[in-house]
Amino acid sequence: MAKAIEKTGVVTALGMMSGTSLDGVDAAVVDTDGIRIHNFGASGYRAYSEAERTCLRAALGHWGGAEAEAAAEVVDDAHAELLSRFSDYDVAGFHGQTLAHAPRQQGTYQVGDGATLAAKTGRPVVWDFRSDDVAMGGEGAPLAPFFHFACAKYLNLKKPVCFLNLGGVGNLTYVDPRFDSPEDAGALLAFDTGPANAPVNDLMQARLGLNMDADGRLAQSGTVETGALELFLAESYFSRLPPKSLDRNDFSEMINLVGELSDADAAATLTAMCAAGVAQGMQHCPESPSSVLVTGGGRHNPVLMQMLEVSLDCPVQKVEELGLDGDMLEAQAFAYLAVRVARGMATSAPGTTGVSACVGGGVVSLPG
Numbered sequence: 175m176a177k178a179i180e181k182t183g184v185v186t187a188l189g190m191m192s193g194t195s196l197d198g199v200d201a202a203v204v205d206t207d208g209i210r211i212h213n214f215g216a217s218g219y220r221a222y223s224e225a226e227r228t229c230l231r232a233a234l235g236h237w238g239g240a241e242a243e244a245a246a247e248v249v250d251d252a253h254a255e256l257l258s259r260f261s262d263y264d265v266a267g268f269h270g271q272t273l274a275h276a277p278r279q280q281g282t283y284q285v286g287d288g289a290t291l292a293a294k295t296g297r298p299v300v301w302d303f304r305s306d307d308v309a310m311g312g313e314g315a316p317l318a319p320f321f322h323f324a325c326a327k328y329l330n331l332k333k334p335v336c337f338l339n340l341g342g343v344g345n346l347t348y349v350d351p352r353f354d355s356p357e358d359a360g361a362l363l364a365f366d367t368g369p370a371n372a373p374v375n376d377l378m379q380a381r382l383g384l385n386m387d388a389d390g391r392l393a394q395s396g397t398v399e400t401g402a403l404e405l406f407l408a409e410s411y412f413s414r415l416p417p418k419s420l421d422r423n424d425f426s427e428m429i430n431l432v433g434e435l436s437d438a439d440a441a442a443t444l445t446a447m448c449a450a451g452v453a454q455g456m457q458h459c460p461e462s463p464s465s466v467l468v469t470g471g472g473r474h475n476p477v478l479m480q481m482l483e484v485s486l487d488c489p490v491q492k493v494e495e496l497g498l499d500g501d502m503l504e505a506q507a508f509a510y511l512a513v514r515v516a517r518g519m520a521t522s523a524p525g526t527t528g529v530s531a532c533v534g535g536g537v538v539s540l541p542g
């Protein structure tokens with residue numbers, strides 16, 4: 175069994191991501207040398223139970239304490255359980271669960287203990303991906319952009335393209351595949367676009383006890399309240415230049431902007447806010463991309479997809495149209511990044527997190 179990973183050649187990495195939507199943990203295998211993607215492998219998913227989700231929700235915004243400890247236990251157990259379904263990998267990338275993120279103040283805080291996981295599994299585990307970037311003045315997020323660059327190369331794309339991830343929060347990566355390396359100035363520009371599904375999920379939870387507006391059915395029957403949308407876009411976050419990042423709950427008061435609206439109008443308006451944040455963010459791209467490739471759970475929402483098609487002036491496609499798996503892209507990203515960290519390569523750049531120089535964050539825990 176591998177105790178440390180080889181310094182060169184293609185290895186099999188297993189990435190795991192527990193995202194801001196708090197729905198569950200994704201895991202996916204990528205064969206890579208840390209530069210090129212050679213192959214995408216098996217994937218898996220482990221949903222959080224209602225009780226686990228309640229525990230995680232209660233810990234959001236906490237920088238430690240009993241709530242965070244309870245959440246850490248849930249995260250560690252769920253990841254260990256998911257990991258036990260895989261046997262054929264050389265290194266694991268373990269993002270953990272973000273509980274709080276304020277890079278300019280307290281920093282960034284993910285729970286999940288990679289050292290324990292390494293001891294349990296007997297494999298090297300790479301974790302704590304964001305802290306070094308924040309310590310060097312970066313946003314600590316988004317980190318998927320270096321992987322998006324590798325995806326563009328894997329797909330043999332020749333023109334600039336955007337990857338748009340619609341999870342709890344939205345994040346956009348502008349990739350120019352004409353550059354050789356993700357570290358080249360101008361190859362990447364990335365930032366969080368604004369809230370994506372989190373406000374709609376919170377609305378559905380508060381008003382109807384549901385986890386999401388499945389297939390946008392409620393939003394579909396509602397009307398967008400343009401006054402609320404304008405107030406949303408007046409938020410100072412949207413006039414800030416990228417790179418920039420958000421905490422899941424930075425926009426949680428948005429739900430108050432739709433407080434007086436019917437369920438359907440509120441859902442339609444919060445969905446429109448997500449699309450409007452993306453449209454606003456696209457104005458920062460140095461060139462109009464050949465297309466916007468959408469990944470993450472929001473791409474399953476046809477109302478949101480249609481709003482994006484109307485408001486963006488380039489084609490909007492699900493990543494599946496190019497053969498990628500939009501449910502697993504983030505887990506794959508942390509598989510890819512794990513290999514880069516283990517090999518001392520950079521995982522973020524001034525254009526992706528605003529860090530002062532390219533930095534390779536992450537901690538490598540070897541089994542004892």
Ligand SMILES: Nc1ncnc2c1ncn2[C@@H]1O[C@H](COP(=O)(O)OP(=O)(O)OP(=O)(O)O)[C@@H](O)[C@H]1O
Binds near residue numbers: 341
């Ligand atoms: N069929 C669907 N209809 C509407 N919304 C959906 C559908 N499927 C998924 N979603 C939305 O996508 C969310 C999950 O997205 P995803 O798994 O990308 O989030 P995440 O990885 O937790 O978040 P992040 O990328 O912010 O870390 C769900 O909570 C829901 O809001």
Ligand SMILES: CC(=O)N[C@H]1[C@@H]2OC[C@@H](O2)[C@@H](O)[C@@H]1O[C@H](C)C(=O)O
Binds near residue numbers: 193315319345504
């Ligand atoms: C601090 C943190 O966990 N941020 C997440 C979150 O979820 C989406 C967006 O906000 C993105 O910035 C990031 O995740 C992705 C995987 C990233 O780092 O690329």
